[in-house]
Amino acid sequence: MMRKKILVDENVPLAEEYFGQLGQVQRFSGRRLSAPDVIDAHALIVRSVTQVNAALLNHSAVEFVGTCTIGIDHLDTSWLNGQRIPYTNAPGCNANSVVEYVLTALALLDVNWQGRKVGIVGCGNVGGRVFRRLAALGAEVAGYDPLLPEGSLPVSAPLTSIFESDIVCLHAPLTTTGTHPTRHMISEDLLRRLPHGAVLISAGRGPVICNKTLLSVADVRPDVRWVLDVWEHEPWLDPALLHRAAIGTPHIAGYSYDGKVMGTKMVCEALANYWGQTIALAGESGELAPVATVDVPRMTAAEWQQVRKVMCEAYDLAGDDRRLRELVAQAQQSDDPETHLRRGFDLLRKHYPERREFRHFRWASEHRGDRVETMIRALGFAEPVEVQC
Ligand SMILES: NC(=O)C1=CN([C@@H]2O[C@H](COP(=O)(O)OP(=O)(O)OC[C@H]3O[C@@H](n4cnc5c(N)ncnc54)[C@H](O)[C@@H]3O)[C@@H](O)[C@H]2O)C=CC1
Numbered sequence: 001m002m003r004k005k006i007l008v009d010e011n012v013p014l015a016e017e018y019f020g021q022l023g024q025v026q027r028f029s030g031r032r033l034s035a036p037d038v039i040d041a042h043a044l045i046v047r048s049v050t051q052v053n054a055a056l057l058n059h060s061a062v063e064f065v066g067t068c069t070i071g072i073d074h075l076d077t078s079w080l081n082g083q084r085i086p087y088t089n090a091p092g093c094n095a096n097s098v099v100e101y102v103l104t105a106l107a108l109l110d111v112n113w114q115g116r117k118v119g120i121v122g123c124g125n126v127g128g129r130v131f132r133r134l135a136a137l138g139a140e141v142a143g144y145d146p147l148l149p150e151g152s153l154p155v156s157a158p159l160t161s162i163f164e165s166d167i168v169c170l171h172a173p174l175t176t177t178g179t180h181p182t183r184h185m186i187s188e189d190l191l192r193r194l195p196h197g198a199v200l201i202s203a204g205r206g207p208v209i210c211n212k213t214l215l216s217v218a219d220v221r222p223d224v225r226w227v228l229d230v231w232e233h234e235p236w237l238d239p240a241l242l243h244r245a246a247i248g249t250p251h252i253a254g255y256s257y258d259g260k261v262m263g264t265k266m267v268c269e270a271l272a273n274y275w276g277q278t279i280a281l282a283g284e285s286g287e288l289a290p291v292a293t294v295d296v297p298r299m300t301a302a303e304w305q306q307v308r309k310v311m312c313e314a315y316d317l318a319g320d321d322r323r324l325r326e327l328v329a330q331a332q333q334s335d336d337p338e339t340h341l342r343r344g345f346d347l348l349r350k351h352y353p354e355r356r357e358f359r360h361f362r363w364a365s366e367h368r369g370d371r372v373e374t375m376i377r378a379l380g381f382a383e384p385v386e387v388q389c
């Protein structure tokens, strides 16, 4: 019997092991996929860089679309619905990875969140986890999410007050329709409200803030630490904006290896269900790790320094930032800076180091049962290894 053909983006890990159980896997490069490539495919498995719409699929045999990502702004869902082509994403697959990006960014900037006001825009799988985690770790957290039923957040606040917080985290999806579209929703007025020395972390989608506006505000607010993982015109970004950013990364907040593999598994399972087949899903279960709810006592400055060291050793976020800055510097020296930057941005993502989430790290504890240990455990690290002083 002919095996069904499954086209899978080259950056989806373990595709042969998982999707290979369901059909014949053929890889493709996400930005280069075009209509002739999909003509005889039965399933199409993408990541966020492939626009899935009528122009791509109109004349194809594709009967199922999966995206191994959380975001779905690259899928033309109205068209897919109209064609009755089922599609799925991987809700929450890399949410923990983004949480660890946010926490490590604060550690790298030496911003102890305990007692600080944190405002979160978009409180779904990612923002909701950032909310619960930071609240448990001692921050004063409020969220803005007008699409959630009233009362679903422990503390909610209007957008203007969110932007009066010490730390603002953006985790809204990119939407252009509906009652609360997010494209360019973060206005100049909101950005200017940020208090002196605030940190703004943008890890949802780039176009949620107009990057020209962001640059104009960043130019006059050098006191604000801008942490930018997403950019309005990826794979291009404005070097001037990166220059203003305290941390700048190539859209990798969700790029833990664990999060990516979870994305593969979730979509593969959905395809197996659709085709009425069963598959073996080796490794960790498809369940998302629970969020720790331990209340962590206030740490001293010295204790915080120990905690931030452990986090920065587990996740080399400084390296992510450095590699992007090196790329931009090289691009500016090249004959065609824009092309160099676009290609390089994608290559940084394609060859991203294998980053494991905190739960895979054991750390050395000198003082069992102290506040440092409580905090590190609450951050999700594995059991400590006791060190004899
Ligand atoms: N930087 C990265 O690597 C990653 C980025 N993302 C992005 O983060 C987004 C959020 O991810 P999840 O939390 O898992 O999605 P989700 O769908 O679980 O939650 C999104 C939340 O945003 C809310 N929302 C929608 N419009 C809003 C508005 N105008 N103002 C405030 N809130 C609004 C929704 O009500 C929902 O609760 C994804 O759509 C994706 O674009 C996700 C994973 C990794």
Ligand SMILES: O=C(O)C(=O)[C@H](O)COP(=O)(O)O
Residues within 6 Å of the ligand: 011, 046, 047, 048, 049, 068, 069, 070, 071, 072, 094, 251, 252, 253, 254, 255
């Ligand atoms: O899951 C999402 O949504 C994300 O933003 C992903 O981390 C994006 O990764 P790629 O699909 O662009 O590789």
